[in-house]
Structure formats: structure tokens, C-alpha cells
Amino acid sequence: MDSEKLQEYKAAFNLFSGGQDRLDAAQLKTIIQKFGVKEANAEAMIKEGDTKNAGYLDVTDFITMMSKKMAKADSEDDLVFAFQKFDWRKTFTIPTNELSEALTNLGKPLNARELQTLLDVCEKDGQAHYQLFVRALFGEEKK
CATH class of the missing domain: 1.10.238.10 (EF-hand)
Structure with missing residues (x-):
């Protein structure tokens, strides 16, 4: 600190x-x-x-x-900010195929199991609701 x-x-x-x-x-x-x-x-x-x-x-x-x-809180905000880079429509969702492509090919790629774990938490109707994932990861409602 x-x-x-x-x-x-x-x-x-x-x-x-x-x-x-x-x-x-x-x-x-x-x-x-x-x-x-x-x-x-x-x-x-x-x-x-x-x-x-x-x-x-x-x-x-x-x-x-x-x-x-x-x-x-800072870590949570940083993660939301990172997801927002892929949310060009500003809907708090990212098409699952776009998110999968990005997370398996950019930076430190996720393996298939890691990707599926993320999608199990936040995917609905072909869209990844990234705030659901962030809330689940941090275990509380965002302020």
C-alpha cells in the first residue's frame, strides 16, 4: 500500500x-x-x-x-475494464465466439477447460455476460 x-x-x-x-x-x-x-x-x-x-x-x-x-475493488474494476475493451456495443455482454477467440489467442491464452469454466458462469444465449463472471469471481455484488 x-x-x-x-x-x-x-x-x-x-x-x-x-x-x-x-x-x-x-x-x-x-x-x-x-x-x-x-x-x-x-x-x-x-x-x-x-x-x-x-x-x-x-x-x-x-x-x-x-x-x-x-x-x-481495484482488481475487480480492472477486470471489468479489460472485458469492456471487447464490449464495443456497451451492452455488458460479448458474443461468446468473440470472447472465446480473444481468450484463447491473446496474451496468456486460456485452455479449453479454463474457457469453459468462465463460460459456465457467464454465458447465456450466445452472449458472455462478463459482470456475472466478475461477481462470481469476487464473490460479491459490485458497488
Whole structure:
């Protein structure tokens, strides 16, 4: 994590903690939502971040939780962006034959099994719905 992001997380923690060494669930939810995370996802993040089951997070727990979540969000956005390069109609779908051609011939090609696994998740009516694949891969709804 870069130092700018670290400082941003520390500043958010300090602002909402009022000088205390921890944040409770309500305070955490407010902060997390300020970073663009949906309420339901914020609640799940808090449960995941509260590894001690204490009902609060200290600054280290908070920074760890936020850096994991935001790195995951960046990776998710990068994957959607890559798929969008093939979605010239801007329909959030790519014809299955075009996607298959690209994924077996460009960059690090997928083998037949890998391609079929992807299509099993996202193919409907000859179209690859790439957001379905991204959601399945990352295990949550996009914010």
C-alpha cells in the first residue's frame, strides 16, 4: 500500500474516532461508506475485520481491512475494464465466439477447460455476460 493511501486511512480513523484508539461498528460503517462501499458490504467488512470479536477495530485492524477491500475493488474494476475493451456495443455482454477467440489467442491464452469454466458462469444465449463472471469471481455484488 502506498503511503498516501495509508495516511488517508489513518486520517479517516482519527477523524471518526475522536482521538480514541478504536472505532465501534456504527463509526466504522460511516467511514467505510465514505469510501464508496454499500451499507450491506460495509457490515460484512466490519464482521470480517473484527477478528477478535471485540465489537470494534483499532487503527491497525482498520487499515488492514480497508487495504484488503480497496485492493479487491481495484482488481475487480480492472477486470471489468479489460472485458469492456471487447464490449464495443456497451451492452455488458460479448458474443461468446468473440470472447472465446480473444481468450484463447491473446496474451496468456486460456485452455479449453479454463474457457469453459468462465463460460459456465457467464454465458447465456450466445452472449458472455462478463459482470456475472466478475461477481462470481469476487464473490460479491459490485458497488
